[in-house]
Amino acid sequence: MNHPTKAAEFLSDGANAKWHDETLWFVRDKRDSSSKTVPEWEELRDLASRIKDNVLDYLDTYLLEFEKNAKANNFHVHWAKNADEHNQIVLGILKKHQCKAIVKSKSILTEECHLNPFLEKHGIEVVDTDLGERIVQFLNQPPSHIVMPAIHLKKMAISDIFHEKLQTEKGNDDPYYLTQAARNHLREKFLAAKVAITGVNFGVAETGEFVVCTNEGNADMGVHLADVHIASMGIEKIIPKRGHLGVFLRLLARSATGQSITNYNSHFRSPSAGKEMHLILVDNGRTEQLAREKFRNSLKCIRCGACMNTCPIYRRSGGFSYGSTVPGPIGSILSPGLDLQKHSSLPFASTLCGSCSDVCPVKINIHEQLYEWRQEITKAQAANAKSISMKIANGIFAVPFAYKISAGMMRGALKFLPDSITYSGLNTWGKQRDLPELPKETFKQWYKKNRS
Amino acid sequence: MVQKKQIMSSRDYILSKIRNTPRNKRPLPEIPDFKVDGELMDRFKRSLLMNKGGIVDAKQLEEFIDSHQFKKVLSLSEEFRSFANMDIPSDAHQLADLDMAIISGQFGVAENAAIWLEERDMGLRALPFITEHLVIVLEKDQLVSNMHEAYERIGKGASGFGLFIAGPSKTADIEQSLVIGAHGAKSMRVILM
Numbered sequence: 299m300n301h302p303t304k305a306a307e308f309l310s311d312g313a314n315a316k317w318h319d320e321t322l323w324f325v326r327d328k329r330d331s332s333s334k335t336v337p338e339w340e341e342l343r344d345l346a347s348r349i350k351d352n353v354l355d356y357l358d359t360y361l362l363e364f365e366k367n368a369k370a371n372n373f374h375v376h377w378a379k380n381a382d383e384h385n386q387i388v389l390g391i392l393k394k395h396q397c398k399a400i401v402k403s404k405s406i407l408t409e410e411c412h413l414n415p416f417l418e419k420h421g422i423e424v425v426d427t428d429l430g431e432r433i434v435q436f437l438n439q440p441p442s443h444i445v446m447p448a449i450h451l452k453k454m455a456i457s458d459i460f461h462e463k464l465q466t467e468k469g470n471d472d473p474y475y476l477t478q479a480a481r482n483h484l485r486e487k488f489l490a491a492k493v494a495i496t497g498v499n500f501g502v503a504e505t506g507e508f509v510v511c512t513n514e515g516n517a518d519m520g521v522h523l524a525d526v527h528i529a530s531m532g533i534e535k536i537i538p539k540r541g542h543l544g545v546f547l548r549l550l551a552r553s554a555t556g557q558s559i560t561n562y563n564s565h566f567r568s569p570s571a572g573k574e575m576h577l578i579l580v581d582n583g584r585t586e587q588l589a590r591e592k593f594r595n596s597l598k599c600i601r602c603g604a605c606m607n608t609c610p611i612y613r614r615s616g617g618f619s620y621g622s623t624v625p626g627p628i629g630s631i632l633s634p635g636l637d638l639q640k641h642s643s644l645p646f647a648s649t650l651c652g653s654c655s656d657v658c659p660v661k662i663n664i665h666e667q668l669y670e671w672r673q674e675i676t677k678a679q680a681a682n683a684k685s686i687s688m689k690i691a692n693g694i695f696a697v698p699f700a701y702k703i704s705a706g707m708m709r710g711a712l713k714f715l716p717d718s719i720t721y722s723g724l725n726t727w728g729k730q731r732d733l734p735e736l737p738k739e740t741f742k743q744w745y746k747k748n749r750s
Numbered sequence: 751m752v753q754k755k756q757i758m759s760s761r762d763y764i765l766s767k768i769r770n771t772p773r774n775k776r777p778l779p780e781i782p783d784f785k786v787d788g789e790l791m792d793r794f795k796r797s798l799l800m801n802k803g804g805i806v807d808a809k810q811l812e813e814f815i816d817s818h819q820f821k822k823v824l825s826l827s828e829e830f831r832s833f834a835n836m837d838i839p840s841d842a843h844q845l846a847d848l849d850m851a852i853i854s855g856q857f858g859v860a861e862n863a864a865i866w867l868e869e870r871d872m873g874l875r876a877l878p879f880i881t882e883h884l885v886i887v888l889e890k891d892q893l894v895s896n897m898h899e900a901y902e903r904i905g906k907g908a909s910g911f912g913l914f915i916a917g918p919s920k921t922a923d924i925e926q927s928l929v930i931g932a933h934g935a936k937s938m939r940v941i942l943m
């Protein structure tokens with residue numbers, strides 16, 4: 299199913315869609331206030347972007363340095379070409395330890411590898427321990443946002459599923475009450491687990507250490523109580539020096555939630571006595587993306603989610619409408635690289651307003667890459683009389699020429715223009731929505747003029 | 751060629767794919783000195799309150815412990831040894847019902863109230879997470895301005911585990927309502943000495 303169809307589904311619950319839109323904008327707003335308390339914010343973004351440029355230019359060198367140091371720190375280092383190999387490595391470690399149940403903290407990479415269904419097929423119980431992830435796991439759903447996995451759900455829905463799974467009081471939807479129920483439930487799991495899996499936010503080549511950031515403390519509760527820690531890391535997560543963490547940790551939480559820093563920033567340098575640590579370095583399409591010069595920059599992403607929170611389409615269509623592990627603007631440039639056929643509608647799920655690029659802490663030119671993908675896709679489909687892109691990109695996006703102009707016009711007018719597009723019935727995202735009080739005449743005039 | 755690829759290890763395959771990609775040679779940027787002049791203590795306190803942490807003195811801590819009649823209190827801080835009634839166990843699982851841990855932090859960061867801890871400050875790595883309430887003792891003159899200074903200060907230290915902790919455990923996963931006390935400590939108090 300393509301993005302517009304699924305977006306229409308999301309919008310069929312108008313009240314929920316409105317809540318979603320406003321809540322994410324609120325998070326974006328917190329990011330703005332928080333970043334403004336740092337006078338050197340723009341300089342930090344520039345530094346982060348340049349550090350990552352250097353990382354991508356010398357990725358092989360840094361990976362080797364990282365591997366060497368990590369091994370010296372007594373980590374077992376594994377390499378996985380793809381999702382399947384990654385999953386097999388995890389399974390192998392679990393088998394070696396005769397482990398039937400694991401706890402896992404938030405890791406977008408393991409989602410990308412579909413590790414949970416794979417392990418479950420092999421009779422292993424996987425417990426996601428991030429509260430939002432546990433909620434969506436109970437509901438058999440994937441996360442709808444990379445930082446706020448359950449942002450698509452209202453608290454009564456969470457109350458209902460907790461009543462069913464954790465025997466909480468029926469109808470009690472108090473967030474504190476529900477969180478405490480999850481805390482007690484997951485405590486037991488932490489205390490019982492022999493193996494814990496985490497993702498990696500940053501791997502430091504210079505020291506061979508890696509850093510995991512959480513607010514809940516679930517990654518640490520898992521790994522410090524287990525005997526074995528498995529950390530899955532995308533090869534692009536490398537940074538050269540420990541000192542660079544200063545730059546990235548200042549940017550990450552402020553961009554993600556508006557906090558001045560994530561609550562727990564754990565630096566894993568070597569296993570405690572008698573324990574075992576495994577680090578899996580995963581490619582899964584990253585080297586291919588590296589080879590696509592126009593899209594290489596997308597590998598700089600530190601998964602803060604800011605581009606989602608600000609995106610007028612993401613806010614109004616929900617994470618599931620993208621049908622990819624990483625949704626939103628960054629997902630729309632990463633996913634086509636993994637499967638162009640499946641994700642061909644995603645680069646069109648954008649107004650090209652450029653707000654994503656404006657907030658991105660590592661300065662990825664997200665909207666430009668969306669535009670590039672549109673061209674690639676249109677080229678790929680050119681042989682067809684009625685190209686996929688034409689069918690999907692109804693309304694304004696039916697005219698490739700319009701992308702460029704619309705991007706220029708929308709820049710700096712984000713507050714108004716996306717509304718005028720999405721709510722005016724020109725395209726699917728706005729279908730169920732009311733017309734804005736003051737339609738933007740200038741835009742409509744422009745549209746009329748340019749339609750032919 | 752195909753044959754060769756098949757026997758190549760995944761490691762070599764990934765590395766060779768990277769090497770075969772033409773790339774630029776952009777240098778690493780220098781990180782300038784972002785030091786902010788001004789009062790570190792005020793900034794640290796403000797940041798801590800924003801993170802929902804608290805500042806207490808020894809007397810307030812004693813009252814807090816008394817009023818809750820905590821059964822298990824552990825202190826790795828010499829100054830507060832008298833508040834404790836147990837020692838650090840050998841296995842972290844024995845900390846499951848720990849009411850309070852009092853530990854010493856190495857230094858704090860004014861811009862975000864993050865406090866740096868290393869393995870030796872925690873006894874067991876699980877300690878600052880598993881305890882119901884956490885108290886960190888920090889010396890007043892052990893504050894730095896920002897994260898750049900913080901990493902300068904950590905330098906080449908090689909503790910097996912290091913942690914920047916900035917407040918009590920928290921989540922906003924249910925409708926973005928902030929709840930304190932997700933999986934880790936439900937409160938974090940700092941004593942400035």
Ligand code: SF4
Nearest residue numbers: 599600602603605658
């Ligand atoms: S692309 Fe940029 S803004 Fe989006 S998640 Fe990645 S780092 Fe954050």
